[in-house]
Amino acid sequence: MYDESLIELFKKTFPFWDKMSETDRETFMRSSHRVKFEKGRNIHDGNECTGVILVKSGSLRLYLLSEEGKEITLYRIFPGEMCILSASCVLNTITFDVFVDSEEDSECVVVGGCAYEDLSRRLPEAKIFALEAAVSSFSDVMWVMQQILFMSMDKRLAIFLLDEASKIGSDQIKLTHEQIAKYMGSAREVVSRMLKYFVSEGMISSSRSDGIRILDKKRLRALTL
Amino acid sequence: MYDESLIELFKKTFPFWDKMSETDRETFMRSSHRVKFEKGRNIHDGNECTGVILVKSGSLRLYLLSEEGKEITLYRIFPGEMCILSASCVLNTITFDVFVDSEEDSECVVVGGCAYEDLSRRLPEAKIFALEAAVSSFSDVMWVMQQILFMSMDKRLAIFLLDEASKIGSDQIKLTHEQIAKYMGSAREVVSRMLKYFVSEGMISSSRSDGIRILDKKRLRALTL
Numbered sequence: 001m002y003d004e005s006l007i008e009l010f011k012k013t014f015p016f017w018d019k020m021s022e023t024d025r026e027t028f029m030r031s032s033h034r035v036k037f038e039k040g041r042n043i044h045d046g047n048e049c050t051g052v053i054l055v056k057s058g059s060l061r062l063y064l065l066s067e068e069g070k071e072i073t074l075y076r077i078f079p080g081e082m083c084i085l086s087a088s089c090v091l092n093t094i095t096f097d098v099f100v101d102s103e104e105d106s107e108c109v110v111v112g113g114c115a116y117e118d119l120s121r122r123l124p125e126a127k128i129f130a131l132e133a134a135v136s137s138f139s140d141v142m143w144v145m146q147q148i149l150f151m152s153m154d155k156r157l158a159i160f161l162l163d164e165a166s167k168i169g170s171d172q173i174k175l176t177h178e179q180i181a182k183y184m185g186s187a188r189e190v191v192s193r194m195l196k197y198f199v200s201e202g203m204i205s206s207s208r209s210d211g212i213r214i215l216d217k218k219r220l221r222a223l224t225l
Numbered sequence: 226m227y228d229e230s231l232i233e234l235f236k237k238t239f240p241f242w243d244k245m246s247e248t249d250r251e252t253f254m255r256s257s258h259r260v261k262f263e264k265g266r267n268i269h270d271g272n273e274c275t276g277v278i279l280v281k282s283g284s285l286r287l288y289l290l291s292e293e294g295k296e297i298t299l300y301r302i303f304p305g306e307m308c309i310l311s312a313s314c315v316l317n318t319i320t321f322d323v324f325v326d327s328e329e330d331s332e333c334v335v336v337g338g339c340a341y342e343d344l345s346r347r348l349p350e351a352k353i354f355a356l357e358a359a360v361s362s363f364s365d366v367m368w369v370m371q372q373i374l375f376m377s378m379d380k381r382l383a384i385f386l387l388d389e390a391s392k393i394g395s396d397q398i399k400l401t402h403e404q405i406a407k408y409m410g411s412a413r414e415v416v417s418r419m420l421k422y423f424v425s426e427g428m429i430s431s432s433r434s435d436g437i438r439i440l441d442k443k444r445l446r447a448l449t450l
Contacts, residue, residue, distance in 0.1 A: 064367075066375035093360045096367040124349030131356035135318045138363040142289075142321040145370050150291035150410070185375070187415040 006032065009109060013054055013082060016125035024119055031112030037102035046097025049089035049113035052130075054082050058106025065099050070183060073163065075140045076103065084133040089113040090120060091134050103167070153186070157194050158223035160184055161204070165214055174211035231257065234334060238279055238307060241350035249344055256337030262327035271322025274314035274338035277355075279307050283331025290324050295407060298388065300365045301328065309358040314338040315345060316359050328392070378411070382419050383448035385409055386429070390439055399436035 006029060011017045020028065031051075037043055043060065044050040053060065060077040062085065077083050077100075084091065085098050090113055102108075120127035160180065164173050175183075181191040195212065198204045203216045214220060231254065236242045245253070256276075262268055268285065269275040278285065285302040287310065302308050302325075309316065310323050315338055327333075345352035385405065389398050400408075406416040420437065423429045428441045439445060 064371060064375075066371070070375055072375075091360055093357050093364065095364040096371070124353060127353055128349060128356065131353065131360055132318050134363065135316055135356060135359050138359065138366075139318065139320040141363075141367070141370075145366075146289060146291070146321070150289075150295055150297075187412045189414050190412045 003029070006034075006109065009054060009056075014126070014129065016123055016129060019123060019125055020119070024123070027115055028111065028119065031115035033110050033112075035108050035110055037106045037108065039102060039105050041102050042099065043102055043108075044083075044086040044098070044100035046088075046099055050086040050100070050110065051113040052082060052084055052087045052090070052111040052116055053077070053100070054109040054111070055079050056107040056109060058102060058104040058108075060106060060108075061101050061103045063099050063101070065097075070185070071099075072144075072185075074098065074144055075137070082133060084130055085137055087111075087113045087116060087130070090117050090127075090130045094134065153190060153194050154197070154223055156184060156186075157191065157198070158220045161212065161214060162217070162220055162224065165217075171214040171217070172211060173214070176211075228254070231259075231334065234279060234281075239351070239354065241348055241354060244348060244350055245344070249348070252340055253336065253344065256340030258335050258337075260333050260335055262331045262333065264327060264330050266327045267324065268327055268333075269308075269311040269323070269325035271313075271324055275311040275325075275335065276338040277307060277309055277312045277315070277336040277341055278302070278325070279334045279336070280304050281332040281334060283327060283329040283333075285331060285333075286326050286328045288324050288326070290322075295410070296324075297369075297410075299323065299369055300362070307358060309355055310362055312336075312338045312341060312355070314342045315352075315355045319359065378415060378419050379422070380448055381409060381411075382416065382423070383445045386437065386439060387442070387445060387449065390442075396439040396442070397436060398439070401436075 010028070010032075017025075037058070043053070046065075055077050057079050059079075060083060062074045062077065062083065064072045064074065083100060085094065086100055088094055116126065116130065120130060157180075160183065161173060164175070165171050177192045177195060178188050180195075181188040184191065195204070195206055198220075199206050201219070203214070203220050205213045205215055235253070235257075242250075262283070262285075268278065271290075280302050282304050284304075285308060287299045287302065287308065289297045289299065308325060310319065311325055313319055341351065341355065345355060382405075385408065386398060389400070390396050402417045402420060403413050405420075406413040409416065420429065420431055423445075424431050426444070428439070428445050430438045430440055
C-alpha cells in the first residue's frame with residue numbers, strides 16, 4: 001500500500017521524519033506527487049505555492065525574471081537536492097518571485113506546500129528545516145550576486161557564453177552583441193570590446209551572419225575559475 | 226537591579242520573551258550591551274559573530290564589499306529594527322560576509338551571538354525568529370539586486386547620486402565618471418552618457434574641477450520612483 005521508495009526518499013531528505021506522527025506522515029505522502037517535467041518546461045512562476053520540489057533525476061534552474069523578460073540564473077538544483085523557494089506558503093516572509101524551469105527532462109517529487117505548512121505549524125523542526133534551507137539558498141544567491149556585481153567582465157562573459165551554449169545545446173550562439181549586453185545587464189560597447197578580445201585569442205569566432213561560435217571551450221572555461 | 230528599559234526593548238523585539246526561563250533571561254541580559262557608534266564606524270566586518278544588533282537611534286548600513294574595495298549597499302537599518310545577519314553564529318547556514326557601518330551617530334543594543342545561539346538550541350521559537358528575520362532580509366536583498374540588475378541606468382544613477390549626497394552630507398560629489406562607474410559596476414561610457422543627459426536636463430552640473438553638483442534634487446528623486 002505504501003510507496004516504499006518514497007518513504008526512503010523522505011527519510012533521507014527530511015531529518016524530522018522520525019518525529020512525525022503516523023497521521024502526519026500519511027497526509028504528507030498523500031500530498032506528494034511524482035512528476036516528470038520535460039526539458040525547458042516552466043515548473044514554478046512565483047505566483048502560486050508549487051510546493052517543496054525534490055529532484056530525483058535531471059536538473060532544475062532557478063532564476064529571476066524582469067518585466068522586460070531579462071533573466072538572471074541564480075542556481076541549479078541537481079538530483080538529491082531540494083527546492084524550497086518554490087514553497088512560498090511555507091516561507092511567508094519571502095516577498096520576491098523566483099522562477100523554476102526544468103533544464104533537462106527531470107523526475108521530481110513535489111510535496112504539497114499546504115501539507116508542509118500545516119506540518120511546520122505543529123513541528124518546529126519542520127519549520128526550522130525549511131527556513132534553514134531558504135537561508136542556505138540565500139548564501140548561494142549572494143555568491144552569484146557577488147560574482148555578477150564584482151566579477152571582471154571577461155569572466156562574466158565567458159560564463160554567459162558557456163551557459164548559453166549548454167542551454168541551447170550548441171556551440172553556435174545566434175545573439176547580437178546588443179542582445180548579450182541586455183541579458184548581462186551591461187553596455188554593448190563593453191560586450192563588443194570583450195568579444196573582440198576573445199576572437200583575437202582564438203576562443204570564439206564572431207560574424208554578423210552566424211553570430212558567435214565557441215572554438216576553444218577549455219580556455220573559455222579556464223576564465224570562469 | 227534590572228535595567229527596566231532593556232527588558233521593555235526585549236519584550237517588544239523578541240516574541241518569545243515570555244517563553245524564556247528566568248535563568249535564560251538573566252543570561253540574555255548579561256550578554257547584552259548598550260553601545261554608541263559614531264558616524265562612519267565599522268561595526269561588523271563579516272569575520273566574527275558580532276551578535277544581534279538592535280537599533281535605538283541613528284541608522285546602520287549593511288553592504289557587500291569586494292576584494293577591490295567596491296561596495297554594494299544592501300539596506301539600511303533604522304530605529305526599532307534589528308540586524309540579524311551580524312549574528313553569524315546563530316545562522317550557521319549563512320556563508321557570505323556582510324559589512325555593517327553606522328551611517329550616523331547611533332545608539333544600539335547588541336545581544337551576544339553566543340547567548341542567542343545557546344538559547345535557540347533550547348527554544349525553537351528563538352531559532353525560528355532569527356531564521357525568519359534572515360529570510361526577510363533575503364527578500365530585501367533580492368529587491369535591491371533586482372533593482373541593480375534589471376533597473377534602467379537613469380534610475381540607478383539618480384539613486385546613486387542621491388545616496389552619495391546624503392552619505393557625505395553635501396550636494397557636491399567629488400567623484401570622477403570612472404569612479405562612479407566602478408562603484409556602480411557599470412562602464413564609464415555608460416555613466417558619462419547618462420551624466421551628460423542629466424546635465425542637459427539641468428538636474429546636475431559636472432566639471433573636471435568640482436566634480437558633480439546636484440542642482441535639482443526633486444527631479445532626480447522623481448527618476449528613482
